[in-house]
Amino acid sequence: MTEESKLKAPDDPEQDAVGSILSVGEEFERESVPQSHLKGLRSFIGMYAGEHAAGTEFMIGPLFVAHGVTAFDLLVGLLLGNLLAVLSWRFMTAPIATRVRQTMYYQLERICGYKLVSLYNLANGLMFCFLAGAMVSVSATAVGIPFNMTMPGLNDWLPNSVGWIIAVVAVGLVIGIIAAKGYESVAHFANIAAPWMVLVFLACGIAALPELGVHSLGDFWQIAKERIWTGSVVRTPPKFTFWHVVFFAWFCNLAMHVGMADLSIFRFAKKARYGYASAAGMYVGHYMAWIAAALLYALQLQKDPTNETVAPGPMAVNIAGLAGAVCVVVAGWTTANPTIYRAGLAFQILFKKWSRFRVTLLAGALATVGAIFPALVMKLLDFVALYGLILMPMGAVIFIDYWVFPKIGLKRFFAEVAQLNFNWAAGVAWIVSLMICLFLNLYFGIQIFFLSLPGWFIAAILHLTISKYIQRNHQIPGETI
Amino acid sequence: MKTILKIISYCALAATVVPSSLVYTGTIELELHKTIMLVGMIVWFLTAPFWMDRKNTA
Numbered sequence: 001m002t003e004e005s006k007l008k009a010p011d012d013p014e015q016d017a018v019g020s021i022l023s024v025g026e027e028f029e030r031e032s033v034p035q036s037h038l039k040g041l042r043s044f045i046g047m048y049a050g051e052h053a054a055g056t057e058f059m060i061g062p063l064f065v066a067h068g069v070t071a072f073d074l075l076v077g078l079l080l081g082n083l084l085a086v087l088s089w090r091f092m093t094a095p096i097a098t099r100v101r102q103t104m105y106y107q108l109e110r111i112c113g114y115k116l117v118s119l120y121n122l123a124n125g126l127m128f129c130f131l132a133g134a135m136v137s138v139s140a141t142a143v144g145i146p147f148n149m150t151m152p153g154l155n156d157w158l159p160n161s162v163g164w165i166i167a168v169v170a171v172g173l174v175i176g177i178i179a180a181k182g183y184e185s186v187a188h189f190a191n192i193a194a195p196w197m198v199l200v201f202l203a204c205g206i207a208a209l210p211e212l213g214v215h216s217l218g219d220f221w222q223i224a225k226e227r228i229w230t231g232s233v234v235r236t237p238p239k240f241t242f243w244h245v246v247f248f249a250w251f252c253n254l255a256m257h258v259g260m261a262d263l264s265i266f267r268f269a270k271k272a273r274y275g276y277a278s279a280a281g282m283y284v285g286h287y288m289a290w291i292a293a294a295l296l297y298a299l300q301l302q303k304d305p306t307n308e309t310v311a312p313g314p315m316a317v318n319i320a321g322l323a324g325a326v327c328v329v330v331a332g333w334t335t336a337n338p339t340i341y342r343a344g345l346a347f348q349i350l351f352k353k354w355s356r357f358r359v360t361l362l363a364g365a366l367a368t369v370g371a372i373f374p375a376l377v378m379k380l381l382d383f384v385a386l387y388g389l390i391l392m393p394m395g396a397v398i399f400i401d402y403w404v405f406p407k408i409g410l411k412r413f414f415a416e417v418a419q420l421n422f423n424w425a426a427g428v429a430w431i432v433s434l435m436i437c438l439f440l441n442l443y444f445g446i447q448i449f450f451l452s453l454p455g456w457f458i459a460a461i462l463h464l465t466i467s468k469y470i471q472r473n474h475q476i477p478g479e480t481i
Numbered sequence: 482m483k484t485i486l487k488i489i490s491y492c493a494l495a496a497t498v499v500p501s502s503l504v505y506t507g508t509i510e511l512e513l514h515k516t517i518m519l520v521g522m523i524v525w526f527l528t529a530p531f532w533m534d535r536k537n538t539a
Contacts, residue, residue: 192529195494196493196494200497200518203498206502206505207511215505322515323522326522
């Protein structure tokens with residue numbers, strides 16, 4: 001057995017903690033990971049490559065096309081955006097993770113207090129539900145094919161057929177029940193499916209090329225500009241520029257890197273430079289897979305320019321047959337399942353008396369209700385940006401708490417030190433930074449894709465200044481004035 | 482036995498991706514590529530669980 005496969009064995013909680021961020025609560029939940037349990041680079045490469053070849057990749061690539069991006073903006077913008085994402089993991093997440101070696105949730109609780117971290121969990125849980133909903137929708141597009149189901153349109157907000165609702169509810173029900181029963185068997189299946197899925201993405205892209213008119217490498221650039229990413233037709237606004245692509249690629253996993261959720265992963269890394277392992281996910285899932293999915297959509301548009309809907313099932317069947325349909329279902333299912341499970345874990349803090357089965361079913365039901373509305377998946381780029389934006393301020397809080405506080409004489413982990421349930425400095429930084437971002441969006445028209453960068457600095461400054469005031473005026477138990 | 486299963490699994494992965502290159506070069510038709518991909522998928526899921534991530538199934 002390879003080191004990588006060992007690490008992904010869910011009946012070993014510590015190993016699984018590296019294999020999936022799901023299991024952050026399974027072991028070393030409230031302590032630093034000891035040296036004896038640190039893992040090698042290969043484990044992280046495997047994990048990132050698998051985690052980022054998900055069902056939603058089938059949507060994102062085509063949505064770039066629908067937003068009227070040009071070939072240069074897409075191909076170069078993704079290279080740069082993904083590089084920035086990798087550097088964020090490497091230089092923001094991994095250094096703190098390998099020094100503190102605690103989960104993000106535990107660090108946040110020590111900084112923010114139990115009540116504030118519970119609020120964060122609620123927000124996180126809801127975001128997970130809707131993300132899982134998008135994955136359910138992706139699977140439903142493949143499940144509906146044998147029934148000749150009418151696929152939702154690109155700009156549909158409401159379900160357009162009873163068939164769509166039935167397909168979504170059926171898929172959501174199955175995924176919800178399996179998630180509620182525990183994610184182990186699906187996690188095992190997902191590990192097996194991952195290499196195959198990556199190759200299906202690749203195969204779809206390569207096989208689509210001659211259909212699009214690419215018969216040699218020399219043809220590619222011309223066809224890319226004229227038939228794939230033409231930049232001339234905007235099927236769904238806004239029109240994407242180079243900077244839209246860069247910022248989307250950088251921030252689509254914002255909650256994980258700048259938002260610090262992957263502290264829970266990299267706490268097992270021997271060295272901070274293992275943060276570079278995220279490149280496996282970025283350049284396989286968020287480059288190759290997005291491009292391959294875009295080719296499928298471009299092919300669909302070439303065959304029928306009026307068929308603008310982004311339905312991964314039919315697109316994949318068109319080029320890969322039944323294997324493509326299975327890949328869409330599996331990609332949606334294997335990623336929705338752990339996402340619903342994570343949402344259930346997050347909600348369990350609120351519904352303490354409910355069993356994990358019941359609370360995960362609730363999360364599955366929420367995901368399914370969300371999936372019924374095609375807007376969730378057709379506006380996936382906006383939702384992913386919103387998801388990162390909402391959770392990002394807490395990453396700024398952790399970053400400032402770790403790097404800046406000791407240098408200016410403030411105490412790290414203040415909620416723990418002062419025995420607070422709710423650290424107002426972090427709470428105000430979170431809420432007010434989001435309100436300012438909303439203001440920037442509504443009154444200055446700054447699109448959601450660009451809000452997180454100023455939002456991070458706003459949250460950081462707010463946390464710093466309010467903490468300075470609070471810590472100066474707060475009597476710490478046991479300390480004399 | 483495990484080695485044989487591994488070889489079959491890797492062949493299945495090859496059957497998933499190699500036909501697309503043959504479509505690109507014009508050697509085979511798209512329909513044949515779809516069929517080979519389907520066979521590759523079936524063989525992969527029938528063989529990989531026996532050697533990949535085995536600790537899981539214990």
